[in-house]
Structures are given as C-alpha cells and as structure tokens.
Amino acid sequence: MQRDTTKRFYAVHSWVGAITAVLIFIIAFTGAVSVFGRPEIKTWAHEVSHVPAELDPLRIEQVLREDAATVPEAYLDNIQVLMPGVRRRPVLSVQFDREVETADGRTEHHIIRFDHDPKTYELVDRLEGEPREVFENEPKDLADFIITFHADLHLGDPIGLLLTGLLGLTLFASIVTGVITHRKVLKEAFTFRPFRSLRLLFTDSHKVLGVWGLVFNSAIAFTGAFLGLAVVLLLPAAAYVSFEGDLDKMVETYLPLNEPQKSGIPAELKIAEVLSAVDQPENGPIVSAQLLTGTDQAGVAHVYTLAGDGIGGETHRYQLNGTVLESVTSQFSQLGGAAGPILDAMFPIHFGNFGGTVVKLIWFVLGLGTALLAVSGSMIWVERRVHGSSGSLSVASYRRISRFTVGACCGVVLATVTLFHLQLFVLPQVATTQTWLMGTFFGSWALAIVWSMLRTNDYQTTRELLGLTGAAAALVPIANGFVTGNHLLNVFSGGHWVVAGVDLGLLLLGAALVVIALKLPSQRPLRKSENRQSASPSSGLSGDLAYPEASTS
Amino acid sequence: MSEDTLFPRPVSRVLAATLGVLITAVLITTAMPVYVPFSQASSVVVPIVLFPVTWLLIFLWVLFEQKMWRAWLGLLALSGLHLGLILSGVGVL
Amino acid sequence: MVWTVLSLGMMLVAAKLLAGNGRSAAGWALAFASAAPLVAIMNLAKAVFIWLALLGLAGFAVTLATGLTNRSQGQQASAES
Incomplete structure (x- = not known):
C-alpha cells in the first residue's frame, strides 16, 4: 500500500513537472532577472540616471x-x-x-x-x-518589459496573472510531491556525481537543486501564487461577498x-x-x-x-x-491582527528587495536554481522516454518535445540578452518602444525555437544557443561603453556604479555561458549499461520508481 | 502497476483535479470569512494567503481518491456548502 | 552588507563540515551561529529569511564544488561515436 502511495506521488510529481517545466523555467528565469529590474537595470537603461x-x-x-x-x-x-x-x-x-x-x-x-x-x-x-x-x-524599457513578462507573460490582466498564479500553485504541488517521493533526499543532499553518467548528472542535479532550494522555492511558489491569483480572482471574490463586488470600496475600508x-x-x-x-x-x-x-x-x-x-x-x-x-x-499595518505582517512580508519575500544588493544577488542565484530545477526535471522525464522504457508515445515524439524544450528555454535566455542591445541601439531613438521590445524578444525567441526544431542533435543545439547567448551578453558592456561612454574601466572617475554592476554581471554570465557551451558534449554520451537498461521489460512506473533508489547504489 | 491502475478514470480525474479543484478552492476561500474566528480584515486576508494550501490539499485528495464518484461528490458537497454560505452572506439566501 | 557576507562565509564553512560528516557537531554549531551576524543588525523575521536563503545557497555551492572537483566519485561517461 505504501509503495502504491509513493508511486502515485511520484506520478503526480512527474506529470505536473513535465507539463509545466518550460513555463516554470521561463517565469523563474525572468523572475531572477527581474530581481534587478528596478532600479538596477532601469538605471542602466537610461543614461540620464547612470550617475546617481x-x-x-x-x-x-x-x-x-x-x-x-x-x-x-x-x-x-x-x-x-x-x-x-x-x-x-x-x-x-x-x-x-x-x-x-x-x-x-x-x-x-x-x-x-x-x-x-x-x-x-x-x-x-x-x-x-x-x-x-x-x-x-x-x-517602456527593457526592465519594464522583463518584469511585466515575468508577472503576466504579456497576456495582461486577468489571463496572464491567472496563468502565472496557477503556475505558482503547480510549482507548490511539485515541491510537496517531490519531497514526499524522495524521502531519502536529505541524506543525499550533498551527493553530486556529474561525471559518472548522464542519468546521474540529471537526477543528482535535480535533487541537489530541489533540496537546497526547498525553502526558497516553496516561498516563491507560495507568494507567486498569491500575487497572481489574489488581485484577479480571490480579492474580487471576497469583495463580492462583503462589498457588493466593489473592490475599490473594500480597499478603501481596510486601507x-x-x-x-x-x-x-x-x-x-x-x-x-x-x-x-x-x-x-x-x-x-x-x-x-x-x-x-x-x-x-x-x-x-x-x-x-x-x-x-x-x-x-x-x-x-x-x-x-x-x-x-x-x-x-x-x-499593511492598518489591517491589524495577523493580516498586516503577513501581507507586509509577501511582496519583499517574492521580490527579494528587502536587504540591499547582497540579498538581491542571493535571490538571483536561487531564482536561476528554480529555473534549472524545472529544466533538469524535464530532462529526466524525456531521457527515460527516449532512452528508457517509459512512455506511450514514439521515440520521435519525445525527441521533438526535447528539441522544443531546448529551443524554448535557451531561447528565452537569448531573447532577454538581445533586449540589452535593443535598449542601447534602438529604444532611445524610437517612440514605439513597446512594439520594438515585443518584436525583438518574441522574434528572437521564435527563431531559437525554430532553429532547435530543425536540428536533430539537441546537445549541439544547446551548445550553439548557449554560446551565442554568452557571446551576446559579454558584448553588452562593450556596446554600452561605445554608446554612452560609461564602462567598467572609467567607473571610478565616472561614478556610474550601478551601470558597472550590471555590465560586470553580464560579462561574467556571458563568459560563464561560453565556457559551459564549450565544455558541454556535442552528442549524448552513452554507457553500455544504459543500453541494457533500455531493453529491460519493466512497466513505465515501476521502472521509474526503481530509479531514485538505484541512483544511490 | 500501470498509471491507469494507479489513477482510474484519468479523463474524469484530470477534469476534477483542474477545474473542479480550482472552483472548489475559490469557493472555500471566499466563504471562509463567514466562519473563521479572526478580525474583519484578517478573516478575508488569511484565507486568501492560505489559498495555495487549501488548493493543494483538495488537489491531492482528488488525485488519490480511488473512486471518482466519491471525488466528484466531495467536490460538489464542499462547493455547495460554501456557495450556500456565500449566498447567505450576500443576502440572497 | 559586510555582516551578510560574514554570515554566508560561516555558512559555507559549516556546509563543508557537514558535507564531510552529517553529524559534525562543529558543522551544526557553525550553521546556527551564522545567524548571529544577521540577528545583530536587523529584525528577527528579516534575519531568519536571509539565513534560510543563505543555508540553501551555501549547501548548493559546496555540493556543486565538491561534485565538480571530485572526479574519483565515478568514472567519466564515455562517448559513443
């Protein structure tokens, strides 16, 4: 009976994760960037505010x-x-x-x-x-665009906020079912074996990111669900009961x-x-x-x-x-009771803007961890179906899903970096900034997805997209220096510290992406034992369920 | 054991776990101020803050309930009860 | 900022000790003691949130570093042409 229960939790975790992985990656990644949206990236984007x-x-x-x-x-x-x-x-x-x-x-x-x-x-x-x-x-500038995209995927109120709010709920469900499924996960908290096999790389990464990000991810999921759903659904519903649907009157009464x-x-x-x-x-x-x-x-x-x-x-x-x-x-202290302190904490905990630059950096790194948690789970799911015995679709179908995942995830990172170049070279000269932002972001994202879908080797595509993104990011500080005259080498005389911080961050991230792209394999490494495993006649779930325990042997 | 055996009647179950659970959780959260023993503002805010927990508990229950008729009955009972509380609070009932 | 960085440093050392031995008394003591610099300069709720975040960051950093530098944990996967 307990084994069946664990299997059910595992199946829920697996399917909720598989369906929402790409969207969670997108929202988590843009969320991590949004931590520095205001005022850092906004300051970077406007030359008038470079020197405080x-x-x-x-x-x-x-x-x-x-x-x-x-x-x-x-x-x-x-x-x-x-x-x-x-x-x-x-x-x-x-x-x-x-x-x-x-x-x-x-x-x-x-x-x-x-x-x-x-x-x-x-x-x-x-x-x-x-x-x-x-x-x-x-x-609008790139900071406004990225923050709005994180909040509602540019689908507006109420559809966009509902969707991101629901994704907060599904992330919450994934976290709880993941913890229940992997009961030994605390013992394995320090286990990370990236060189032993591809499967262990994916599963250890997923577990390490899950364990160490547990508190952060739970807080983000919880507060994210609240922020997405409260305004468009729950508060209007509450106003219907007590204030005849007049939300403004309810706010005016309580605040x-x-x-x-x-x-x-x-x-x-x-x-x-x-x-x-x-x-x-x-x-x-x-x-x-x-x-x-x-x-x-x-x-x-x-x-x-x-x-x-x-x-x-x-x-x-x-x-x-x-x-x-x-x-x-x-x-929200006017609310009194427990409500005030709870609401006062919700926004800062989600945005990470309550403790200066160091806390923002922590939130940024942990936010990237949330994004990688989603995509590593997706890789495990695909891997077991393309090279294992799970799944009811054809191998070709799972490969298409994999290619889409690579294009969508790597593509959103690339699209975000292109906005920095757009901000420097185009936006100050045009009136229709939103049109340019939308066109550049979604256009470059779509191109990345199309490129990925046309290619047959996911590993090579990942290297190409990450390498391109890294190079583009590393070029931003140089471009900024040419366009505005404010760069890393004259920060002491210029006093543009925030700009230098953003430039340095892009340079370091760009370099890291290029190094990762060069070190990634250009095709899937195989072991003989994986060939034997893929031939074993186990049912989808029992084969999958043996997998978490088998990984510790 | 296949997924169909673990989760009988998958189509009905997915419908219940998505739309059914969301509607029920929203109705419960909206009606809670009627019976929770908090101050006026807290009785509205605390259920809203706890919405993810409310949703998750019902979501997992629906997925794990072996008999779908019991799951739907439970959702309908919870929704009906709380809708009744809402309508009585509004003055319709 | 300085106190938060100090707290992170203490947490990293604690994580390194606990990675080697999950029952290390020194590790656990240092992990909890790393909250002290934060509690000294900010209110308790804020200190707790930051401490929990640092715990996750430090644990992840130590695990990542140990895994990437310790190739003897297993053979490197061989590529098939």
Whole structure:
C-alpha cells in the first residue's frame, strides 16, 4: 500500500513537472532577472540616471512649487513626488491627481505629471490623462518589459496573472510531491556525481537543486501564487461577498488613506523638511512622497521608503505644519491582527528587495536554481522516454518535445540578452518602444525555437544557443561603453556604479555561458549499461520508481 | 502497476483535479470569512494567503481518491456548502 | 552588507563540515551561529529569511564544488561515436 502511495506521488510529481517545466523555467528565469529590474537595470537603461543624483530637498521643493503654479487648484489636494533611481522612475516626477465623480457615481482619477532631469531639474516631459492611459502611453524599457513578462507573460490582466498564479500553485504541488517521493533526499543532499553518467548528472542535479532550494522555492511558489491569483480572482471574490463586488470600496475600508480634514487656512506647499527628516541612515531609500491637502495648514505628507531594519517598506506620516512625525507604519499595518505582517512580508519575500544588493544577488542565484530545477526535471522525464522504457508515445515524439524544450528555454535566455542591445541601439531613438521590445524578444525567441526544431542533435543545439547567448551578453558592456561612454574601466572617475554592476554581471554570465557551451558534449554520451537498461521489460512506473533508489547504489 | 491502475478514470480525474479543484478552492476561500474566528480584515486576508494550501490539499485528495464518484461528490458537497454560505452572506439566501 | 557576507562565509564553512560528516557537531554549531551576524543588525523575521536563503545557497555551492572537483566519485561517461 505504501509503495502504491509513493508511486502515485511520484506520478503526480512527474506529470505536473513535465507539463509545466518550460513555463516554470521561463517565469523563474525572468523572475531572477527581474530581481534587478528596478532600479538596477532601469538605471542602466537610461543614461540620464547612470550617475546617481544626490537628494536635494530644497531643489525638489522649488520644482514642486513651480509645477503646482501651472495646474488648476483642484489638482493640488493629492500630489506625489517620485524619486529618481530608487524604483520605477529614472527621472524626478511630480504628479498631481484630481478625483472626478462620474455620472454613474464612480470615482475616476485624472493626473498631470511633470518629469524632470534628476540632476539639472529641467522639465523633460509633461503627461496628462487617466493614470492607466498615461502609464500605457509612456515609453517602456527593457526592465519594464522583463518584469511585466515575468508577472503576466504579456497576456495582461486577468489571463496572464491567472496563468502565472496557477503556475505558482503547480510549482507548490511539485515541491510537496517531490519531497514526499524522495524521502531519502536529505541524506543525499550533498551527493553530486556529474561525471559518472548522464542519468546521474540529471537526477543528482535535480535533487541537489530541489533540496537546497526547498525553502526558497516553496516561498516563491507560495507568494507567486498569491500575487497572481489574489488581485484577479480571490480579492474580487471576497469583495463580492462583503462589498457588493466593489473592490475599490473594500480597499478603501481596510486601507483608508486618512485624508486630513481641511482647516481652511491656506499654507504654502512644502516638502523639503519632511524629506530631510526621513532621509536618515536607519531608514530605507525614499521611493516617493505624497502630499494630501498640502496647500492647507492641516496638510499631511506620506513618505514611502524601502525596507530599512525591517522586512517591508515603511510609510512615514508627517503633519506638514511644523514637520511633526505622526506615525511610522508598514504598508499593511492598518489591517491589524495577523493580516498586516503577513501581507507586509509577501511582496519583499517574492521580490527579494528587502536587504540591499547582497540579498538581491542571493535571490538571483536561487531564482536561476528554480529555473534549472524545472529544466533538469524535464530532462529526466524525456531521457527515460527516449532512452528508457517509459512512455506511450514514439521515440520521435519525445525527441521533438526535447528539441522544443531546448529551443524554448535557451531561447528565452537569448531573447532577454538581445533586449540589452535593443535598449542601447534602438529604444532611445524610437517612440514605439513597446512594439520594438515585443518584436525583438518574441522574434528572437521564435527563431531559437525554430532553429532547435530543425536540428536533430539537441546537445549541439544547446551548445550553439548557449554560446551565442554568452557571446551576446559579454558584448553588452562593450556596446554600452561605445554608446554612452560609461564602462567598467572609467567607473571610478565616472561614478556610474550601478551601470558597472550590471555590465560586470553580464560579462561574467556571458563568459560563464561560453565556457559551459564549450565544455558541454556535442552528442549524448552513452554507457553500455544504459543500453541494457533500455531493453529491460519493466512497466513505465515501476521502472521509474526503481530509479531514485538505484541512483544511490 | 500501470498509471491507469494507479489513477482510474484519468479523463474524469484530470477534469476534477483542474477545474473542479480550482472552483472548489475559490469557493472555500471566499466563504471562509463567514466562519473563521479572526478580525474583519484578517478573516478575508488569511484565507486568501492560505489559498495555495487549501488548493493543494483538495488537489491531492482528488488525485488519490480511488473512486471518482466519491471525488466528484466531495467536490460538489464542499462547493455547495460554501456557495450556500456565500449566498447567505450576500443576502440572497 | 559586510555582516551578510560574514554570515554566508560561516555558512559555507559549516556546509563543508557537514558535507564531510552529517553529524559534525562543529558543522551544526557553525550553521546556527551564522545567524548571529544577521540577528545583530536587523529584525528577527528579516534575519531568519536571509539565513534560510543563505543555508540553501551555501549547501548548493559546496555540493556543486565538491561534485565538480571530485572526479574519483565515478568514472567519466564515455562517448559513443
């Protein structure tokens, strides 16, 4: 009975993994890259932010007052100042928000946004419209593209988010069934025999990545499922029960903005003292500041910072009159009970943005591990069917699946690297950035898949695609140096540390991929014992089930 | 032992394990605020956060249940019960 | 950053000791002690998350390095022309 149960868990693990492997690889890989999406890759992508700007509260206040003087009074009750080079903005943005009641009683927002050069504070752009419209129309860069692709595969809301959320669930199921199936896996945690046989290379890799990535992968699967499904499915469902389907009303009830009551006494717009008060070593970097009824004596400021000593970002609420600190709260602490700390932890744990560059590096490496876990499992599944006794399809069919897997997985890595070149040479010169990003990414990915499907030797194809990707990645720093003048050799004089970090990362990864491509075999190595195993008349699953125990002999 | 013996009625089982489990898990999560003993916000948030666990437990149960009629009956019973709680919470029932 | 790197260093040594002997008292002690630099500079929840991630990273790194450098674990697979 116990053997049957283990067989069932193994079959579930095997089939869930086989079906979702390529998608999990894609999402895990782009997720690993997205860890450095904001602000590192975004900073790299925009020459204006290569050298970080020092926070000058007085200049920011001056710019705020100049911009405010040009907008109607109705826009002055909700103002946001978004800092450059911290999260999403390469420039300094001042955004004025007006609420409008529609004929059917709903509330819509209309914004006017001023973008300023982060060093000279010169106005570089002015945008106006509904927030969603402004966001969709503004030029995109490779960081936006990769992050959005990771979040919803560019399939949008709700299909894309549902799909990535469901993949989080299936990854969770794979992890749990994998642990139950491989009960000896903790004893084998340090076992890695890459030179003994191809089969042991695949299975040991899968087990090592699975064991050591267990906590990380579980956290990512859990939080990823939440992030994908909560917004499009679970929160609207909850709102249906308690708030007649009005999600905005539910959010406003649980997370009220606490707008102050106007006193009627006018005040001059100010922000400098508040920014200076928050800009301290014990606080995380300032992301943005929001002024509510800032032209009234009763006005307040909410200053949002990244994680300092804690795990999540913080909101510092100040009375503008006298710059009096009212509270320092986390994003969801208003919820109270267990809900607040849980939600505060969900986003930072998934994004890895709670502990500076070192934690981001850890999340990046472990994220690549998640991607390799999926693809190593896929290799095991295919290997047992092409060269073993499992499976009901023809060997040719399994070989096609293998070729598709190689093309899709290696291709997405290649496509991501091509975006760096696109960002340097094309995007600053075109208005239709999203079209170029989509075309280049999906075009190069498709070419990789077609190339792989046309070839007959997976091993050679893998070498070719990895080698090409490695060379392309290693060339990015050189290209960056030619285009922008900022490169690794002049970082000490130039001060473009973030750019140098991204360049160095691409150089090292590129070199590593080239070395791996050169060391990989150009065809499948065989052992005589594998020929004998493939002839054994075992049923699919019992043959497979003997395999985990047999690997330790 | 073949996979068909381990998982009888595979088509019905896959349908139950995908659509059936997802719908049931969503209904359970949506109805939980009615009966979990937490504060107002926590009673909504905690079931949503625990959704992956809820889904996984039902998913594994459906896959491991030998008789498909029991699996479908269980899904329908859980869904029906929680849908009833939702509708009573909304005021329809 | 320095404290996180120190914690990682301690964890790598612990992993190396435990790879050689899973019951090594020194290994286990060092593994848990590696949390100390993190707890000293950040709140407990944050320290625990980072420590768990470092545990995975260190274990993987030591296992990978040991496997790649220890060819005596088995014969190299022979290629068939």
